[in-house]
Every structure is written in structure tokens, then in C-alpha cells.
Amino acid sequence: MKQLQKNELIAEIINLEAILNLPKGTEHFVSDLHGEFEAFDHILRNGSGSIKEKVHSIFGKILSEEDINSLCFLIYYPKEKINLLKQQETLTSGFWYRTIHQLITLVRFCSCKYTRSKVRKALPEKYAYILEELIYPYDEEADKQEYYEQIIEKIIDLNEAEFFVSALCHLTQRLIVDHLHVIGDIYDRGPHPDKIIDKLIDYHSVDIQFGNHDIIWLGAFCGSKACLANVLRICARYGNLELLENAYGISLSSLRRFSRKHYTHNLAFAPKKNPYSTLSKQEQIDSMLIQQAAAIIQQKLEGQVILRRPDFNMTDRLLLDKLTKHTVTVKQKTYPLINACFQTVDPKQPYALTSEEEELFEDLLQQMQQSERLEKHMTFLMEKGSLYLNYNQNLLIHGCIPLTENGDFQSVSFRGKSYSGKKLLDYFDRCITSAFTNRSSCIEELTDIIWYLWCGEGSSLFGKTAMKTFERYFIDVPELHVEKKNPYYLLREQEQVCRNMLKEFGANPDTGCIINGHTPIKVRKGETPVKANSKMLVIDGGFSKSYQKITGIGGYTLIYNSYGMHLAAHKPFSNKETAIVNGDDIVSSRQIVDRKIDRIKVKDTTIGEKISTDSRLMQNILKEQAKTQTSRS
Known part of the structure; x- marks a missing residue:
């Protein structure tokens, strides 16, 4: 930690302690991708249904289901969707005005649990100043209403709407998920594990389990x-x-x-x-x-x-x-x-x-x-x-x-x-x-x-x-x-066995669970991914097309936000072009695994532990500085 002056220490301590009380960021879990780049890319773009869920919560009473789906696919695939709308000759000034307003509303909603500094770092450089102005309009209803409207109108007049909308769409994708976990098997079977790795290299926050x-x-x-x-x-x-x-x-x-x-x-x-x-x-x-x-x-x-x-x-x-x-x-x-x-x-x-x-x-x-x-x-x-x-x-x-x-x-x-x-x-x-x-x-x-x-x-x-x-x-x-499985695969059905394993690896057996891949869940045979009283979640549901006849679905993913865990089951993905033209999303159902009574905050997370440690260290330095100052006096 670099040497900080007293005022800098005080400011940083206040900042860190405030961050600890923000809602935890959304974690996204995927597993057994097996080279299925297009399906993985789509899941990443739609946040396993999180974007559609947010759009529904904001616009569900004012937009039709068709309009919601169209807006969502614009967010998932802005370039391709805009090109399709160009062919349909529907890109009027009214469309751009309405869409920019909708996307700004959505971005505000998605960014509200992040610090302003974190959001600023996610903004595309070209539009950073304008976006920051539009995302944080604290006095929108008063003196600056016309100011905000003029920004949007001028964006449209200068033919920047297409690029601005694309930037808002990518920003929404960025804000919807804070961290991605890949629970193994990127390679083999499917054609493009290389493209998956390229995508992960550019992703803002990710870890991988081999x-x-x-x-x-x-x-x-x-x-x-x-x-x-x-x-x-x-x-x-x-x-x-x-x-x-x-x-x-x-x-x-x-x-x-x-x-x-x-x-x-x-x-x-x-x-x-x-x-x-x-x-x-x-x-x-x-x-x-x-x-x-x-x-x-x-x-x-x-x-x-x-x-x-x-x-x-x-x-x-x-x-x-x-x-x-x-x-x-x-x-x-x-x-x-x-x-x-x-x-x-x-x-x-x-x-x-x-x-x-x-x-x-x-x-x-x-x-x-x-x-x-x-x-x-x-x-x-x-x-x-x-x-x-x-x-x-x-x-x-x-x-x-x-x-x-x-x-x-x-x-x-x-x-x-x-x-x-x-x-x-x-x-x-x-x-x-x-x-x-x-x-x-x-x-x-x-x-x-x-x-x-x-x-x-x-x-x-x-x-x-x-x-x-x-x-x-x-x-x-x-x-x-026949390849005889390790007893683990039977014993993981038992809650106490899972609790023992969590304890062995330093996780909290009361609040934590094991998130597993590797063995496809045979949904059509009645198998469930939720085991051992929710202490074991197996999220290999068949991303690989070679497994989908066995599993009956196109894969599982898991979302863990500040309200708890949601398991998403996906139908098989056709291809990107068909999905965009038909508005064919692949999240078929979402199941609540663990709904928290109290909203989870950053202080309850792994990142929160590090922030708390840094804050305590800075407070100790501040106390030492105060003692030194007193002794000199």
C-alpha cells in the first residue's frame, strides 16, 4: 500500500466503508461449454435472462411482450439488430429518441448498486462525459431537463444515434454481471473453444476452474x-x-x-x-x-x-x-x-x-x-x-x-x-x-x-x-x-457430506454450497441439479450438442445476486442469425435456489473481506500517525 497523507487516508477509509454497504455484485456461473461459442456468447450477452428480467421490471406495464423482446435483442446484438431494422426501414428519429430514453433508464437501474467511480471506468471513452451526465441527472425535473433533452436530440441530429445506442447496449451487458465463473471444460467436442477464450480474455472480471x-x-x-x-x-x-x-x-x-x-x-x-x-x-x-x-x-x-x-x-x-x-x-x-x-x-x-x-x-x-x-x-x-x-x-x-x-x-x-x-x-x-x-x-x-x-x-x-x-x-x-464413478457422485446427494467438504475447503457450511460441473444432468429422466438440500448445485446441463439428446435441455447457468441464487435452464440454441431474426431467446425457465431474507452486501463477500482488511490497515495507520503527532506535540 502506497504511503498516504492523513486527508487521503480519511477519504479512502470513508470510501471503503461505504462500499461495504452496497449490494453485492451479480455473479454468473457457466460450466461445460465444450467449444459451443454461439450459445455461450448469447448467454453472456443476455446474462442468463437477467437483462430481460430487468427490462420486464422497468417496462413490463408500458411495453408489449413483443416490444420487450425486441429491446432485449437490441441490447444483446446491437450491431446486428440495427442492421436488421435498417432493412425494415424502421429507424426513425422517434425510434432513436424512444430507444435512447429506454436504454438510459435501464443503465441507471443496472448501475445503481455500483459506485460512481466503478461505473465511470466501464463507460466507453468516446461517450463517457455525455453518458455520465445522462446517468446521474439528480435535478432532471428542475433546471436541467431541457439540457438533457438537448443532448439526446443533438445525438440524433448528428447521426450519432446508432453508435450511441450500441454503446448503451454494451454498457448494459457490462453492468448486468459483475463477475463470471467458468466451472471447467471450455475445450473439446464443439468447434470454437478458441473463440470462447478470446471472449473471456476481453471480459471484465472472470475466474476459471480447470x-x-x-x-x-x-x-x-x-x-x-x-x-x-x-x-x-x-x-x-x-x-x-x-x-x-x-x-x-x-x-x-x-x-x-x-x-x-x-x-x-x-x-x-x-x-x-x-x-x-x-x-x-x-x-x-x-x-x-x-x-x-x-x-x-x-x-x-x-x-x-x-x-x-x-x-x-x-x-x-x-x-x-x-x-x-x-x-x-x-x-x-x-x-x-x-x-x-x-x-x-x-x-x-x-x-x-x-x-x-x-x-x-x-x-x-x-x-x-x-x-x-x-x-x-x-x-x-x-x-x-x-x-x-x-x-x-x-x-x-x-x-x-x-x-x-x-x-x-x-x-x-x-x-x-x-x-x-x-x-x-x-x-x-x-x-x-x-x-x-x-x-x-x-x-x-x-x-x-x-x-x-x-x-x-x-x-x-x-x-x-x-x-x-x-x-x-x-x-x-x-x-x-462401464467406468465406475468415485463414491463422491452418490454421496454428494447427502447434505452432511457436502457440509464436510465445504468445511474442508474453508467455505461456510451454513451459508455456502458446492457448485459443480462435469456430469450432465439428465433432466428428461427426472434428475435435478439441486441436491443435498441445496448444498450441491450441478450446472452441467448440456451446452454441448452431443449431450442434448441425453439431458433434454441446452444447459444450465446460475445467477447469484444480492437477493440470492437463481438457476436458469436453457433450451438448445439454434444459431445467432436465427435467434436475432426470430427474437428466439434461450432461457426457458428460472428456479430460485436460495432467496435471502436480508439483501447480501459487499461486506458479506470475498471482495468485502479484502476491503475490510484494507480499511482496518488504513485506520491503524491513521491511529499511528495521530500518536506520532501527539508525542511530537
């Missing part, structure tokens, strides 16, 4: 070839190789040549139907071949990790050395192989890469680490990310906290030292940070831990006993495909 799909991208960037093989396989599986090539500039030409040379037509590895674009016949074939190559190389590289890390206790996943030409032995029982493509596996050294594979993966790994855009995105993930977060007494975590069947924290050992509960996740977090910091030298022990987070039994991101990738590809026995 998901299991994020961690393999981080692992690959830090130097884990096993993680890289998983990234390649999943991109090929979902027909999404262009993410690597077009978004991150990684050439796959050598991988294509290698795959075409060694692998053949195998429908089990055909890419899943891509809902965003139609792959050409050659693209489908290449995805099929690359998925085979990546799957086999993955088995080899993962075997190498397991062999050099016996403390992972994953020797049951070593299956390449159990192969014959037509069978594989799993737990001393032999099964016939299906979809076999093991032509590059040497029976004498089943986990060794061929010289071609070695050269190929050295090149791909180097490209990953030299991609400027990927480096920017991974650096941002590390700056904003962690495995868990205690924020405003709520515990945010993507996957699970490993538990035993009786509800104790599961103990996991590495290098002879045991970890459980918070200490286990802190250990994982330290390994991730260290691996990223030392990525140029690629410390194998650290990158192996990141891979373990993807598929290890004691991982808080995986939460199962084993990942059955091999069995799902190559053995036609459904019971072998």
Missing part, C-alpha cells in the same frame, strides 16, 4: 505427449481437426501422410456427425485414419507413463502387451478383438513408438508449444484458472473431491507421500503451475501428473476408477465399457 478437457490441452502445451495424443484423437473423433490447423496454426500434413500410409478404412473410427459443418469425403476419411493413429499412439504413450510411474497404480490399463493377433486378455479373461488396427504395435516392445511416430510427435509437440495463439490462450487459462475456488463461501469445482465409500476423503499417494481432500487438490494445482512455468524444459514428473488428472483414479477431474478407451474401441462387451 476441467478435465482443459487439462489435456494444458498438458499438451506443457510437453506431455500422452495428453497431445488425447487432444488429437478427440479432435479427429468429433470432426474438429480444423481447430488445430485454422485456429492454432498447427500443420497436420505429416500426420495425414502417416495415417494414410499405415491405417485403412475402419468405420468404428469414423468421425461423429459434425452439427456445425459438413466434412468432405476426404476430410471424413482423414479424420477416421488420424483417429486410429492417435488412439494407438495414445495407448503406447500412456503405457510408458504407467510403467515409469508405478505410484499411479494403473497397471491394469496396460493392455497392448496382452494382445494376440485376434484377442486381448483383460483381468485374466480373454476376449476377441474388434476394429483392430494394431499394425504399428511391435509385440516385443508394445509400448515403444516407431521411429516415424517419434519424429511425428516431436514435430507436433514443438508446433503446439510454438503456436502464439495457443500460448496466449494457455497463459490466460493459467492466470485465471485453478482446480477449485472458495468464493463468497461457495466451493467451485469442476469434477469431484475424491471420497471413499464411507464419505472420508480418499487418500492418494505420490512418491511415498499421501494427500487427501484440500491437500490433494493443492498438490495437483502446484504441479500444474510448476509444469507450466517449466514448460520449456518439460519436467516429465510434472507433465505425468497432468496426464494423471485426465484419467487417474485419484484425480479430482476424472472421478472414476479407470478410463475405458481401449475397451470401447476394441472389445464388444458392454460391461467392460
Whole structure:
């Protein structure tokens, strides 16, 4: 803290103590975005229905439902909506005058719980002075009424209305949510995780909890070839190789040549139907071949990790050395192989890469680490990310906290030292940070831990006993495909178990709850996201289109404002153009999870704790200054 004079200290103490009594800012929680940029972008623009709720509360008695919806979509997509209205020739002076008045009223309403200083920082520079005048018209009914009207009329006369309205719309989006939480899994399946990261980089206040799909991208960037093989396989599986090539500039030409040379037509590895674009016949074939190559190389590289890390206790996943030409032995029982493509596996050294594979993966790994855009995105993930977060007494975590069947924290050992509960996740977090910091030298022990987070039994991101990738590809026995979940996923239904976990991580078990992602809630089967007497909220409802047939909805999000928590359920998002033309919003319902009797204030929050600490420190400095002054007198 910089040295302040007495008057400056007094002013700052007054300011901080006043801020503590403002209503808490609105928090917005999203999870399991899986590259679905357009749906995420829409949710961000509409604040999970918060903007429409505010518009209804202000204009519900004077505007029709159609007009409310039109105003909301103008706020969500000002540029696109204005262009549409231009085509309809409805942009009259009257429209601009009426709309500017409506938006200013809305901005005043949204900004009332923020300090004037905070609002000023959010104002677009070009219109900052004008907006501040219009937002705070304390004597509007008296001497300055004509002054305000003249400002608006002159904005319209000078053909600035379009730009001014756009600025007001973006300001409304900015003010409606104070802080965004992303509860993991930005990457994989959908086409544009890169665009999601770009959007988050520009967002005013955000934190991220790593998901299991994020961690393999981080692992690959830090130097884990096993993680890289998983990234390649999943991109090929979902027909999404262009993410690597077009978004991150990684050439796959050598991988294509290698795959075409060694692998053949195998429908089990055909890419899943891509809902965003139609792959050409050659693209489908290449995805099929690359998925085979990546799957086999993955088995080899993962075997190498397991062999050099016996403390992972994953020797049951070593299956390449159990192969014959037509069978594989799993737990001393032999099964016939299906979809076999093991032509590059040497029976004498089943986990060794061929010289071609070695050269190929050295090149791909180097490209990953030299991609400027990927480096920017991974650096941002590390700056904003962690495995868990205690924020405003709520515990945010993507996957699970490993538990035993009786509800104790599961103990996991590495290098002879045991970890459980918070200490286990802190250990994982330290390994991730260290691996990223030392990525140029690629410390194998650290990158192996990141891979373990993807598929290890004691991982808080995986939460199962084993990942059955091999069995799902190559053995036609459904019971072998089952991945047994950690007891956490049953025990999280119990309030006392959740209270124990909150206490372990320093959150208040009386007022807080656990906010979880990772496991899609099957709404159509009657499953509910609210568990354990509201101590557990699971907000993975199916942003990913590949999950929506299972979940029956298009995702959950959570809003936590000064009045309590609201869970929003969303219908599947079509596309931006259709939504704008039809005014088709995607918030289908909102459910109150926790309605507070007393409005929550800043002093009750994590930020409030820091402000209170700063205020006490300044008051102590002020007292010391007074003592010094008295002694000198």
C-alpha cells in the first residue's frame, strides 16, 4: 500500500466503508461449454435472462411482450439488430429518441448498486462525459431537463444515434454481471473453444476452474505427449481437426501422410456427425485414419507413463502387451478383438513408438508449444484458472473431491507421500503451475501428473476408477465399457457430506454450497441439479450438442445476486442469425435456489473481506500517525 497523507487516508477509509454497504455484485456461473461459442456468447450477452428480467421490471406495464423482446435483442446484438431494422426501414428519429430514453433508464437501474467511480471506468471513452451526465441527472425535473433533452436530440441530429445506442447496449451487458465463473471444460467436442477464450480474455472480471478437457490441452502445451495424443484423437473423433490447423496454426500434413500410409478404412473410427459443418469425403476419411493413429499412439504413450510411474497404480490399463493377433486378455479373461488396427504395435516392445511416430510427435509437440495463439490462450487459462475456488463461501469445482465409500476423503499417494481432500487438490494445482512455468524444459514428473488428472483414479477431474478407451474401441462387451464413478457422485446427494467438504475447503457450511460441473444432468429422466438440500448445485446441463439428446435441455447457468441464487435452464440454441431474426431467446425457465431474507452486501463477500482488511490497515495507520503527532506535540 502506497504511503498516504492523513486527508487521503480519511477519504479512502470513508470510501471503503461505504462500499461495504452496497449490494453485492451479480455473479454468473457457466460450466461445460465444450467449444459451443454461439450459445455461450448469447448467454453472456443476455446474462442468463437477467437483462430481460430487468427490462420486464422497468417496462413490463408500458411495453408489449413483443416490444420487450425486441429491446432485449437490441441490447444483446446491437450491431446486428440495427442492421436488421435498417432493412425494415424502421429507424426513425422517434425510434432513436424512444430507444435512447429506454436504454438510459435501464443503465441507471443496472448501475445503481455500483459506485460512481466503478461505473465511470466501464463507460466507453468516446461517450463517457455525455453518458455520465445522462446517468446521474439528480435535478432532471428542475433546471436541467431541457439540457438533457438537448443532448439526446443533438445525438440524433448528428447521426450519432446508432453508435450511441450500441454503446448503451454494451454498457448494459457490462453492468448486468459483475463477475463470471467458468466451472471447467471450455475445450473439446464443439468447434470454437478458441473463440470462447478470446471472449473471456476481453471480459471484465472472470475466474476459471480447470476441467478435465482443459487439462489435456494444458498438458499438451506443457510437453506431455500422452495428453497431445488425447487432444488429437478427440479432435479427429468429433470432426474438429480444423481447430488445430485454422485456429492454432498447427500443420497436420505429416500426420495425414502417416495415417494414410499405415491405417485403412475402419468405420468404428469414423468421425461423429459434425452439427456445425459438413466434412468432405476426404476430410471424413482423414479424420477416421488420424483417429486410429492417435488412439494407438495414445495407448503406447500412456503405457510408458504407467510403467515409469508405478505410484499411479494403473497397471491394469496396460493392455497392448496382452494382445494376440485376434484377442486381448483383460483381468485374466480373454476376449476377441474388434476394429483392430494394431499394425504399428511391435509385440516385443508394445509400448515403444516407431521411429516415424517419434519424429511425428516431436514435430507436433514443438508446433503446439510454438503456436502464439495457443500460448496466449494457455497463459490466460493459467492466470485465471485453478482446480477449485472458495468464493463468497461457495466451493467451485469442476469434477469431484475424491471420497471413499464411507464419505472420508480418499487418500492418494505420490512418491511415498499421501494427500487427501484440500491437500490433494493443492498438490495437483502446484504441479500444474510448476509444469507450466517449466514448460520449456518439460519436467516429465510434472507433465505425468497432468496426464494423471485426465484419467487417474485419484484425480479430482476424472472421478472414476479407470478410463475405458481401449475397451470401447476394441472389445464388444458392454460391461467392460462401464467406468465406475468415485463414491463422491452418490454421496454428494447427502447434505452432511457436502457440509464436510465445504468445511474442508474453508467455505461456510451454513451459508455456502458446492457448485459443480462435469456430469450432465439428465433432466428428461427426472434428475435435478439441486441436491443435498441445496448444498450441491450441478450446472452441467448440456451446452454441448452431443449431450442434448441425453439431458433434454441446452444447459444450465446460475445467477447469484444480492437477493440470492437463481438457476436458469436453457433450451438448445439454434444459431445467432436465427435467434436475432426470430427474437428466439434461450432461457426457458428460472428456479430460485436460495432467496435471502436480508439483501447480501459487499461486506458479506470475498471482495468485502479484502476491503475490510484494507480499511482496518488504513485506520491503524491513521491511529499511528495521530500518536506520532501527539508525542511530537
